[in-house]
Amino acid sequence: MAEAGASPLAIEVFTRYAQQVADGATGLIPEETIEPITQVDSADEFARTVDPTAAREALSKTVMLKLNGGLGTSMGLDHAKSLIPVRAGHTFLDIICAQVRAAREKYHVRLPLIFMDSFRTQADTLAAIPEDIAVAGLPQDFLQGKEPKLLVDTLEPVSWPADPSLEWCPPGHGDIFTTLFDMGLVDTLLEQGFEYMMTSNADNLGATPSAEIAAWFAASGAPYAPEVCVRTAADRKGGHLARRKSDGRVILRDTAQTPDDQMEYFTDEHRHPFFHTNNLWFNLRALSQLLHETHGLVGLPLIRNRKHVDPTDKTSPEVYQLECAMGAIVASFDGAQPVEVPRSRFLPVKTTNDLLTLRSDAYELTPDAHLALVAPAAPVVDLDKQYFQFVADFDARFPSIPSLKEVRTFTVHGDWHFSGGVAWSGDVLLEGSGSVTAISGMREVLPA
Numbered sequence: 001m002a003e004a005g006a007s008p009l010a011i012e013v014f015t016r017y018a019q020q021v022a023d024g025a026t027g028l029i030p031e032e033t034i035e036p037i038t039q040v041d042s043a044d045e046f047a048r049t050v051d052p053t054a055a056r057e058a059l060s061k062t063v064m065l066k067l068n069g070g071l072g073t074s075m076g077l078d079h080a081k082s083l084i085p086v087r088a089g090h091t092f093l094d095i096i097c098a099q100v101r102a103a104r105e106k107y108h109v110r111l112p113l114i115f116m117d118s119f120r121t122q123a124d125t126l127a128a129i130p131e132d133i134a135v136a137g138l139p140q141d142f143l144q145g146k147e148p149k150l151l152v153d154t155l156e157p158v159s160w161p162a163d164p165s166l167e168w169c170p171p172g173h174g175d176i177f178t179t180l181f182d183m184g185l186v187d188t189l190l191e192q193g194f195e196y197m198m199t200s201n202a203d204n205l206g207a208t209p210s211a212e213i214a215a216w217f218a219a220s221g222a223p224y225a226p227e228v229c230v231r232t233a234a235d236r237k238g239g240h241l242a243r244r245k246s247d248g249r250v251i252l253r254d255t256a257q258t259p260d261d262q263m264e265y266f267t268d269e270h271r272h273p274f275f276h277t278n279n280l281w282f283n284l285r286a287l288s289q290l291l292h293e294t295h296g297l298v299g300l301p302l303i304r305n306r307k308h309v310d311p312t313d314k315t316s317p318e319v320y321q322l323e324c325a326m327g328a329i330v331a332s333f334d335g336a337q338p339v340e341v342p343r344s345r346f347l348p349v350k351t352t353n354d355l356l357t358l359r360s361d362a363y364e365l366t367p368d369a370h371l372a373l374v375a376p377a378a379p380v381v382d383l384d385k386q387y388f389q390f391v392a393d394f395d396a397r398f399p400s401i402p403s404l405k406e407v408r409t410f411t412v413h414g415d416w417h418f419s420g421g422v423a424w425s426g427d428v429l430l431e432g433s434g435s436v437t438a439i440s441g442m443r444e445v446l447p448a
Contacts, residue, residue, distance in 0.1 A: 001147060007182050009296050010145040014171065017322040020302050022155055027302035029257045031265040034242035036272050037250065040228060040338040047212035055211035058218040060109040061195040064100060064209060068125055068202040069118030069144055069170045073311040075352060076390025080121035082202040083128060084391060086358055087365050093125065095205055097133050098369035103209035106368070111209060115141040115202070116179070118170040137192060142183055144175045149309055149319035158309050158319050166310055172323025174300045181296030186288045199326070200279040205371050206347035207279045213341065222337035223286030226327055227279035229346050234380065236267035238275035241330065241338055250336050252276055252327040256303050274338070276327055277346045290332055298332055300324035347371055352394040353381040360404035375405040382411045402436065
């Protein structure tokens with residue numbers, strides 16, 4: 001790690017997690033050790049009464065930070081996932097920048113946009129960021145660390161001569177705190193007059209700049225606030241917050257931290273009624289205090305992810321990727337306050353199913369570059385993984401997108417090609433193989 005340029009702090013963090021795994025730690029959080037959280041504040045209720053001046057003032061002190069370390073390897077990508085076209089050729093990054101421009105113009109604020117990149121995404125991202133997004137005195141991005149993947153059998157760093165870059169992985173987005181401390185970026189932001197930071201995943205275009213939520217956060221006085229949404233049956237895999245019985249602290253639990261024989265509790269949307277969006281709000285003074293008190297070693301819970309060294313080759317050796325989730329920082333703050341937000345603030349793209357939904361006419365791109373649901377409900381898409389899992393295969397089969405705004409479910413089994421948009425309604429099931437040709441789709445233009 002030192003030879004690869006890792007800081008002493010990054011090496012210390014990895015060493016601690018590696019020692020935990022060697023000692024038998026699994027990072028699991030059993031159900032009997034937590035209590036569900038069933039009530040939180042509603043940002044929607046606050047937004048109806050917020051003073052516009054207070055909203056603008058709060059946003060003027062806010063920084064947007066996008067987590068942009070992912071390649072989207074599960075979708076067959078070898079470049080930054082944020083560079084996938086989402087609407088009419090516009091990428092995630094294009095739309096994020098347009099959202100920030102629109103908020104800057106509407107509220108007359110600086111609103112910096114900073115990307116946290118990984119060693120796999122930095123070059124592509126920096127080449128694509130428009131020059132007008134930069135804010136004087138602040139970086140456009142910063143680089144999170146990297147760490148070795150460990151062989152499951154021996155816990156030794158894996159060797160993979162076929163592609164040595166696959167011997168390494170980003171250490172999860174919880175690495176943000178190590179990197180922020182190493183850079184001194186939080187203190188730089190404070191010196192420039194910023195007080196709040198909102199972080200979110202680059203593949204979630206619902207996490208738009210919000211003056212109303214910024215005003216709620218400022219008024220709350222909380223050091224930290226994660227956005228949560230009401231869970232449905234479609235959200236059973238998403239992480240959730242809970243209260244730890246041993247000390248009453250709010251914690252985050254992800255799928256990989258749940259014992260296999262307790263997944264029924266984890267996936268029960270009635271028992272755990274809110275899911276964690278990874279849209280997070282930080283009071284920068286509180287974050288600075290925490291980082292300095294811990295010297296950057298905030299001690300987030302271990303996530304031990306079992307993978308193959310080459311994600312595209314299931315015969316390659318199994319490895320552990322030692323990660324931590326940035327949302328787990330909730331347990332480090334006294335007075336952390338979750339806030340319920342509309343489902344429109346959570347539109348992640350994890351699979352080509354999600355990509356098809358956002359590319360379809362079930363959503364439209366508004367003048368301020370928000371993706372607005374125009375269908376009665378978002379269609380539930382299920383595409384055959386054999387033919388549609390990878391973006392290249394998906395694009396080859398969807399040169400144009402069918403109309404889904406009247407569709408409840410859209411299920412494709414087999415090898416189908418769509419050379420035009422066709423208007424369906426209700427529940428659609430295609431089996432076997434074939435092609436569909438009809439009207440072309442709509443053209444959209446991002447705001448200047």
